[in-house]
Structures are given as structure tokens and as C-alpha cells.
Amino acid sequence: MKSSSFRFLWIGQAMANLGDVFYIVGLISIMYAASQSAFYLALLPFINTFGRFISGYLSPLLFEKYPLKTLLSRSQIIKTLFLLGLATFTTIQPQGSIVIILFFIFTIAFLDGWAAPASRAMLPRLVNKQEIVKANSFFSLVSQVVQLGGWALGGVMVAWIGGQNVIWLTFTLFILSSVFMMLMQDSTEFSQSIEKSTRVVLKEGWSTIWNTPIFQKIHVVIFIESIANVVWIAAIIYVFVSEVLQKSEAWWGYINTTFFIGLILGGLYCARYPSFIERNLKKVMILTSVSVSIATLWFGFNRIASLALVLSVVFGIVEQIKSITMETYLQTEATSDDLPKIYGAQGALTALTFGLSSLLLGGIADVFGVQYAFLLAGTLLAIAAVYLIFSKQLFPETYTNN
Incomplete structure (x- = not known):
């Protein structure tokens, strides 16, 4: 992974992701001071998810007309300009219109909606085929470290320099990210296909x-798991800590932290043993799919707080290994032309599924109890694992000999 373009990609993406966390943390502080309303704060993730869904759905139109590098760099540059507008607005009118702030959030999320699949599709172009597992592991590891440290650091920065200044700091990170994105070089030749209707694209x-049977089957699994993994969002874990573990809010933070630690450990394992993952792709994918189901069910019906932390780490480890394995499999099997469009459709699917499933599992937790939400999630994950085990067409001959 000595490619300079790969370094530019992960550094630029890390700065962009850290900036995304920072500006949301800064906005939470600003919006709460302006509205004193939890409802408006709840609109932040909703608007963010909705913007990504719309963009993911429309992204094939852009992938058809522009090279991935162009989309990545331009997306980040335009995000930077909109963030400049947001920073200026919140500085001039700190108690300004919530609607205008939400507009900026939607626009930045919309721009991210095509940048995310573009960066994932770009990755296998920048490294040797033998290094894809290691590159995916490293990319995921950087992302998880940013997520783990970004929220904590963002909170400290807000307390230290204030929400507006954190947004200005994000503006600086976005500028640096834009520079790194522009420095990338993609040797894959881009050719515009014949004119197609918008509907076809x-x-x-x-x-x-x-x-494509192999893509269809793997996305059935992704769809099922997208529903089930909603139980691990902060809101449901918060209820679980309060009602089942009967612990203070601090334990909510402990579980979130151990979950991210598990993700990091899973990424480190894949980065350390990429050849083992490649040789045993089918076995690893099935084993981790079964493991996430067991960990989810066990966590949901456990009442021992210390064991909950252990299970949270275990879930994070196997979930990360499974995700990296599936990512590598998809990147290996799809063509360079198909991959961005597949990721665009996948992003729209998972964003929509996440939004609707949050309402479904949140409702189940309210009406029947949070443990039933985990029961449903664990059952769905078990169904996904069984489906994977019996999907013989999913793995080509080169993988089934292991």
C-alpha cells in the first residue's frame, strides 16, 4: 500500500470525516442554545440520512458522466464552500433560523451521498489486487478511529472554543481534504458510454x-443486516442501559466506546492477517455472520453490566471483520464501471432501511420492551447467516475450495 494516491485518499477522507463529526457537534451546541428543543436536535440525523439517501439514489447519473476522482474532489470543494456559508451564517446570526441551518446540513449530506460510494469504488483502483483486504482494513480502521475520537474531541473543543469556532475548524479540515482529493491520480481510463435516458441510468x-446472482444474494444479506443492526444505535442502547442493566448514563458511554474499540480491533486483525482472510473468504463471512447473531441475542438478554461490555467488544470485532470481508468480496467481483453504481444503490438502500428500521425497532422497544428489539435483531441476523450458508452460487469456485 505504498501508492501515494491511496495515501491521499485515506488522509483526505479522514479529514473530511473528522470535519463531518466536528461540525455536527458544533451545530448541536448552537441549535440547542437557539431552540432549547430536543426535537430540533433529533432532526439533525434525520435530515442527514435523508440527504444521503436522495444523493445515493441520484449518484449513478454522476458516475455516468464524470470520473471518480473528479466527483470526489469537486464534492469536497463544494462541501467546503457550503460549510463556509454555514460558518459565516452561524457567526453573524448565532440565534439564526433553524430552517437555514437544516438546509446547510441537507446540502452537505447530499454532497457526501455520492462522495462515499465514489471513495469506496476508488480504493481498489489505487492498490494492488493482493492488497485489497489490507487496504479495506486500514481504511475502516482510520474511519473508526475518527468516529471514536471525533465525538469526544469535538465535545471538548465545543466546551473549550465554542460551537462557532469548531465549525470554522471544520472549514480548515475541509480545505485540507479538498487539496488531498485533488492530488490523487486514477490510472483507470474513463469513457463516457452512449447516451442513455435518466431512467435507465x-x-x-x-x-x-x-x-447478477452473487450481487443479489450479498445485498439480501446487507438489507437484512441493515435492519437488525439498528439496535446498536445510541438511542436504543440508552434505553437498554436504563431499563435492563439499570445503570447510569455513564454506562451508555462505556458500551458505545467498547463497541468502537471492537470495530478497531476487528480492523487491526484484518490488516494483520489479510492473506488468511483472502484464503478463507467464505468461511470467514459465514463464521462472522453467525457470530454477530449470537452476540446480539446474548447481549439483548444479558443483565450483567460487565458482560455487556465484553459482548459489545465481541460484536464490534466480528461485525468489522464481516464488513471488511463483504467489502473485499464485492470489490473483487464487480467491474470498475459497475462498482460505483452498485455502491450508489447500496448507499440509498441502507440509508432508507436505516431510517425506517429506526422507527420500527424504536417502536418495538417502546411497546414490547427493548429486549424484544434485540430478539428480533438477533433472529434477523440468524436468518441472514443461514441464507449465506445455503447460497452456494454466492461464492465462485476459487473460494469454495477452502
């Missing part, structure tokens, strides 16, 4: 997934 990613 929008359907291409979905059609590729639906009409």
Missing part, C-alpha cells in the same frame, strides 16, 4: 445487483 446499479 438510475436503474443501472439496481439492475446489476438484481440480475
